[in-house]
Amino acid sequence: MLRFTIERIMMMIPTLIAVSVLIFLIIELPEGDILSNRIDEMRASGEDAAIARVEALYEQYDLDEPLFTRYLIWVGAYPGNRGFSGLLQGDLGWSFTYERPVSEIVGEGIVLTVVLNLATVVFIYIVAFPIGVYSATRPYSVGDYGFTFLGYLGLATPNFLLGLILLYYFNRWFGVSIGGLMAPEYLGEPWTLSKFLSVMQHMVVPVIVIGTAGTAAMIRRLRANLLDELQKPYVTTARAKGMGETAALIKYPLRMALNPFIADIGNLLPSLVSGSVIVSLVLNLPTIGPVLLTSLQTQDIYLSGFILLFVAVLTLFGMLVSDLLLGWLDPRIRMDGEAPS
């Protein structure tokens, strides 16, 4: 297991390098950059004093270097004008719009993004598991069709609209305040139980909205797998030998069907993270979603670059966890590639 874990983590390194190159290329894609734009603007309005300051920033962040050098400087594998100072050294760069270090801006948002996505994953498993098992053990029943229909509807409704509508009705029925992560009176207050409860209340809508599509997919997957397993001869044998229905379900078929259920989180995570970005924008949650949008619009490259990279790393990390879980559950996977002894 240890060897499997180490191998799996080592495999992430080339992936990470490729991801960072890809992301750097994408954020560099728009013509021009924020500082040149600003210098042009200032020149047009005749603010010569400020230009010198911006030009100093331009110089300091090596924006005049060629693309490849800038990438290396960004990552921290090549000395720029500030020496070795990049992602590898823990320097996330400078946000030119907020005029603060990137790490200060994204710090809180990152924690919240992780919490939100984790909560959604938990939500998906908690909801999808019982419904999937129910649908598989009672296929073609009213309940089965009902859940399938709900699932399809969840898949087809655009996330952001569902968010908007749910938000409205939660406010109307339960008095949850609109937008944000907590009721306005708790902003800036120390953590108390009621503040925590307020945060939990505000998490409900985003978690449901982000989780619907994933839950629907999970239910369908688990239902299909479990149905396949239940029709196998060994289940009939178990029943014929007088094993109880529940035991004949839980002991073997469920365990077999659980594998893809866990492996699927790897496929699910990218769409979850995508969903959390857009839903945060609509619901005005202080995650990194809204920051990403503004930084992309203003070409604040270090800010948007870091957020994109972080989002990618979050999904890669999720896949790592699902692979490790699978390896732990299923010896066939972790033994794969090792010589049979």
Add this chain to the structure above:
Amino acid sequence: MTEHYVNPAPFSPDAERDAGRALPADASSLALMWLKFKRHKLAVISAFILVVLYASIPFTELIAPYDVRTRHADFIHAPPQAIHFMHEGRFIGPHTKAYEQTVDLHTFRRIYVPTGEADPLRFFCMGESYRFWGLAPGSFHFVCPDEDGTLFLMGTDRLGRDMFSRIVHGTRISLTVGLVGITISFVLGLIIGGVAGYFGGWVDNIVQRFIELIRSLPELPLWMALSAAIPIRWSPILVYFGITIILGLLDWPGLARAVRSKFLALREEDFVTSARLMGASPRRIIFRHLAPNFMSHLIASATLSIPTMILGETALSFLGLGLRSPITSWGVLLNEAQNLAAVEFYPWLLLPMLPVILTILAFNFFGDGLRDAADPYT
């Protein structure tokens, strides 16, 4: 002498073999696929809906009673108008009741009350003039309001533009975004997957890693980043193509992977070996024997990824990163409904979500049906 009985029906040597089958055993694959597809009732209904929606695209200007830009300054945020048939106890055919506008002085909201005045609808009529596909001028509509009446089937927006007309115009853009995008993704997937499957070895390895890489990245943030790179000074039509290319660029890995695995699996099949032994050229093997086998699967999985693209366009336009007015797509329309005031006071602004949901559902069921039908021999 009793006459010898002869069955007058023509004799078919295959009759016994084909008994109990809907089609003869040597029926073409296409016929078998059609038979199997027909059994999936939801897929058939969905196909019908999609055909109707796509068939409306060439005639957008004729279906919409108003132009996409026409503003009715007197009818801002007017609710949907009902179609009545009876007027003062008498049947006078389909008509709308004229709106009378009052302003609530406490909330400053416009309130529209139907008056007793009936405005009969006209059919196959000359109404507002338009440029057909932006080219030929015309003024023929399938339905027009009365000369001095209005027809707001789905209400009006903040500038008094008819929502129904705008949704009909949005259909043209939103539905074609998916088609253009999937074409790009299809071509890329075929070429890259084919190359990987054909050459194998290290080429295959690199392509495989690259596919895994792209599939592991969250789509929306990447779409956002790429569409933020579209220059602002581009014309709306260029932006439209830019967006479709972006949607297609991130979608091909799934298709490429399917092509590759089919290629690898089919290469080892007996029928390919026998074709080779009978002296068929590689080209004949690929196009006559391999392609028909994986094409149906490929088309089915491509169909299943069209809804993702339509939703992607909707999301991007909703965020203001995708299409912008004057191009009208469902996402652009929903962008204007992006506030709680819309949900609270003007819920008809959210109506563009109905065609979105309907289309996505239809494509999903249709794709499911195609996928089942793609393998008619099981």
